[in-house]
Amino acid sequence: MVDQNKLLRCEKMASVKVAVRVRPFNQREIDMDAKLIIQMNGKKTGILNSKANTRDESIRYKEFTFDYSYWSHDDDSEEFASQEQVYKDLGTEVVDCAFQGYNACVFAYGQTGSGKTYTMMGSSDSQGLIPRICKALFERMAEDSKRGTTHRVQVSYLEIYQEKVADLLRGRDTTSLKVREHPKRGPYVQGLTTCLVTHYGHIQECMNRGNSHRTTAATNMNDVSSRSHAIFTITFVQAGYCDGVPSETVSKIHLVDLAGSERADTTGATGQRLKEGAHINKSLVTLGSVISALAELSIESHGQKKFFIPYRDSVLTWLLKDSLGGNSKTIMIAAISPADCNYGETLSTLRYANRAKNIINKPTVNEDPNVKLIRELRDEISKLKALMFNEHRSDDMLAQLHEKEAREKELTEEWAGKWREAQAILREQRALGLRKAGPGVVLDSDRPHLVAIDDDPLSTGVTLYHLKEGVTTIGTEESDEKQDIILRGSGMEPKHCTITFENGIAFLNPSPGAQGCIIFLGRAHVFRFNDPAEAAELRKGERTINLARLSLLSWSTPDLATSIENLPPLDDDKYDIESQRLNLEKEKELFEREQEEFEKRRKSLEEAQAKLEAEKRDMEREHAAQARQLQENWRQIAAQQKQRELNKNNGNKSCNERKMNLFCRGRS
Numbered sequence: 001m002v003d004q005n006k007l008l009r010c011e012k013m014a015s016v017k018v019a020v021r022v023r024p025f026n027q028r029e030i031d032m033d034a035k036l037i038i039q040m041n042g043k044k045t046g047i048l049n050s051k052a053n054t055r056d057e058s059i060r061y062k063e064f065t066f067d068y069s070y071w072s073h074d075d076d077s078e079e080f081a082s083q084e085q086v087y088k089d090l091g092t093e094v095v096d097c098a099f100q101g102y103n104a105c106v107f108a109y110g111q112t113g114s115g116k117t118y119t120m121m122g123s124s125d126s127q128g129l130i131p132r133i134c135k136a137l138f139e140r141m142a143e144d145s146k147r148g149t150t151h152r153v154q155v156s157y158l159e160i161y162q163e164k165v166a167d168l169l170r171g172r173d174t175t176s177l178k179v180r181e182h183p184k185r186g187p188y189v190q191g192l193t194t195c196l197v198t199h200y201g202h203i204q205e206c207m208n209r210g211n212s213h214r215t216t217a218a219t220n221m222n223d224v225s226s227r228s229h230a231i232f233t234i235t236f237v238q239a240g241y242c243d244g245v246p247s248e249t250v251s252k253i254h255l256v257d258l259a260g261s262e263r264a265d266t267t268g269a270t271g272q273r274l275k276e277g278a279h280i281n282k283s284l285v286t287l288g289s290v291i292s293a294l295a296e297l298s299i300e301s302h303g304q305k306k307f308f309i310p311y312r313d314s315v316l317t318w319l320l321k322d323s324l325g326g327n328s329k330t331i332m333i334a335a336i337s338p339a340d341c342n343y344g345e346t347l348s349t350l351r352y353a354n355r356a357k358n359i360i361n362k363p364t365v366n367e368d369p370n371v372k373l374i375r376e377l378r379d380e381i382s383k384l385k386a387l388m389f390n391e392h393r394s395d396d397m398l399a400q401l402h403e404k405e406a407r408e409k410e411l412t413e414e415w416a417g418k419w420r421e422a423q424a425i426l427r428e429q430r431a432l433g434l435r436k437a438g439p440g441v442v443l444d445s446d447r448p449h450l451v452a453i454d455d456d457p458l459s460t461g462v463t464l465y466h467l468k469e470g471v472t473t474i475g476t477e478e479s480d481e482k483q484d485i486i487l488r489g490s491g492m493e494p495k496h497c498t499i500t501f502e503n504g505i506a507f508l509n510p511s512p513g514a515q516g517c518i519i520f521l522g523r524a525h526v527f528r529f530n531d532p533a534e535a536a537e538l539r540k541g542e543r544t545i546n547l548a549r550l551s552l553l554s555w556s557t558p559d560l561a562t563s564i565e566n567l568p569p570l571d572d573d574k575y576d577i578e579s580q581r582l583n584l585e586k587e588k589e590l591f592e593r594e595q596e597e598f599e600k601r602r603k604s605l606e607e608a609q610a611k612l613e614a615e616k617r618d619m620e621r622e623h624a625a626q627a628r629q630l631q632e633n634w635r636q637i638a639a640q641q642k643q644r645e646l647n648k649n650n651g652n653k654s655c656n657e658r659k660m661n662l663f664c665r666g667r668s
């Protein structure tokens with residue numbers, strides 16, 4: 001797991017490391033009685049111009065110093081550098097980079113037949129850097145996962161042939177892929193297959209698959225000459241906790257086997273080979289220009305002056321942009337021939353390599369941005385706590401501390417949840433053997449299986465049923481014995497059929513229907529039968545295609561006829577898969593139309609309801625106004641009545657008074 005202290009000093013300048021390796025004489029050189037012109041001493045590599053007609057030693061002998069000079073010319077020598085030695089010096093550094101979260105790149109450069117592929121890929125009995133790096137990655141992952149770290153490894157393998165990018169994991173017949181540039185992540189190949197690999201055998205299978213698709217041809221210099229530039233990329237993600245702090249890094253490792261730098265006269269190239277050479281050289285010339293420009297940039301201006309770097313002039317340099325002068329730890333291996341007949345090419349390779357030494361890269365630990373934020377928050381919290389402990393503690397500081405702690409907790413929980421989720425998806429993908437192939441998803445299943453093609457017209461997924469060795473039963477829930485595969489729908493019997501898989505052959509028994517590798521069960525279930533082991537053997541050409549062997553066919557056909565005859569009568573064409581599919585599509589259309597209709601009706605009902613509600617509200621308002629008016633009327637009537645009573649009382653009173661006056665006057 002990445003040490004948090006290392007992250008604090010993550011951006012450092014690093015020169016491109018350069019190693020030179022000289023191979024043994026090849027048969028052609030032995031036949032020509034070629035002379036050895038290479039000498040190595042420690043880190044130094046010297047080249048002798050045996051044909052120079054001068055005594056001037058500076059012209060006759062040139063010496064260069066590299067990070068490593070590997071003497072692989074004769075294994076009798078004490079200085080002999082084996083594949084293991086090269087891996088120990090260079091490969092382990094790449095593995096370390098991956099675990100530290102840095103990007104890394106190793107590219108092998110050199111003349112055709114100089115030993116690039118041997119150094120990078122090697123052979124089964126003498127493995128090169130790529131398989132050794134992959135093996136070490138998985139060994140170290142196994143160790144680390146014991147401490148709770150989790151990993152995700154993906155690989156892609158591409159070749160650049162005549163400036164076109166081909167996906168080596170998909171096969172030779174794929175069309176060329178486009179290179180695009182992401183504003184943050186930089187150049188990438190659109191639609192390139194990425195394989196999720198979970199063990200060394202898996203990655204080895206990817207390597208072998210890709211190698212078998214590489215464009216090779218015989219030249220004068222090499223019987224199996226790689227005519228393309230090949231880039232094997234490993235994306236390595238690791239996550240876990242380091243001292244209780246979340247840590248997640250991503251590193252990209254590019255392992256590049258370049259096509260040979262060559263001159264037409266030495267390779268004997270004509271026609272297609274000559275055309276290839278022109279393209280190969282275009283990329284290599286651009287690579288040379290990029291290396292020269294970067295070397296000059298580093299020597300003359302220490303990175304201060306702006307130089308134009310022609311990355312975009314070739315697909316190779318565009319894709320390797322980050323590895324040359326960017327965010328990567330990069331190693332260049334210059335492979336050379338020991339023979340005097342290749343003096344010119346070898347000297348040019350050594351000069352190329354000598355220039356590459358001056359390239360300065362800026363490798364950075366590629367930390368997950370959320371994890372970076374969590375780490376920064378934790379730092380701030382510690383500083384704040386120290387400040388509060390040593391000096392005064394104000395309410396403001398306390399509030400800040402609480403806020404930061406809450407945010408840090410929230411981010412940590414979010415990250416842990418996301419990682420757990422990603423791991424669960426990964427485990428599921430692993431169990432199923434799912435891998436992305438361009439825009440598609442490929443299921444790498446090594447067990448025979450049925451794929452349900454269309455059992456539900458509104459289905460949103462594809463269903464896969466693995467078949468076990470022995471008997472797999474298929475039926476409905478109504479069966480008195482539990483069926484392995486339960487299907488619903490018309491035409492299905494409780495115990496519909498069984499599939500017996502024995503000694504690599506599958507039998508359908510009894511079979512309601514099968515055609516080609518398609519099985520038709522009932523009226524709604526259509527499956528395709530796949531047996532990956534059988535398919536692999538057929539692909540290798542070890543077996544000829546025997547239709548009877550294609551499992552279900554011969555055995556199921558008679559049963560198919562009878563079973564269809566026995567089904568209750570339906571339109572004839574319903575047994576045709578294509579028309580069945582069309583029917584289902586029609587049903588789907590009908591359903592969609594009905595749904596539309598329903599939606600329309602729902603909307604108009606909603607509108608009517610809204611109208612009624614408004615009317616109800618108006619009536620309620622009217623009713624309230626009427627009630628108020630009624631009350632007012634009642635009030636007025638009551639007031640009038642009261643007035644009338646008052647008037648009446650007043651009238652009686654004055655009459656009595658008048659009577660009293662008259663009475664009094666009469667007496668006097």
Ligand SMILES: Nc1ncnc2c1ncn2[C@@H]1O[C@H](COP(=O)(O)OP(=O)(O)OP(=O)(O)O)[C@@H](O)[C@H]1O
Nearest residue numbers: 023072112113114115116117118222225226259260
């Ligand atoms: N260090 C070495 N020890 C033993 N054999 C070697 C060594 N380097 C290369 N060879 C042999 O030389 C031959 C050519 O090597 P290789 O295919 O690696 O060349 P190359 O540079 O990749 O060529 P090209 O550019 O044409 O693909 C092969 O047969 C390989 O096994």
